[in-house]
Amino acid sequence: MITEIAKSLVTIGLIFLLVGGLFWLSASTLRSFPIGRLPGDILIQKENFTVYFPLTTGLLLSLVLSAVLWLVQWLTDR
Structure with a gap:
């Protein structure tokens, strides 16, 4: 193990x-x-603060990382 x-x-x-x-x-x-500036990324700017939530970027990176890890697992199990 x-x-x-x-x-x-x-x-x-x-x-x-x-x-x-x-x-x-x-x-x-x-x-x-345009990573970090994709459609669906939330950006709110006011006078004293800025809120940035990269929703689409996070989903895209999660999808790519999941595919890479699946591929690595598939290759190591063979």
């Missing part, structure tokens, strides 16, 4: 390393990608 947890943590760590490296290498191209 401990070895399974260790393998999972290493796999998740490698995924984070890969995604972080991709963000770092393609920072200039990602600036034009």
Whole structure:
């Protein structure tokens, strides 16, 4: 059981390393990608405060992360 947890943590760590490296290498191209400014993200600005709730961005990132984790599980179970 401990070895399974260790393998999972290493796999998740490698995924984070890969995604972080991709963000770092393609920072200039990602600036034009509207993540955080998608339709459905809630932004309320008043005189003294600002409230930002990235609803659509959160759903999209959750969907992508779920697909990646499903793919990793599928590949490791084979």
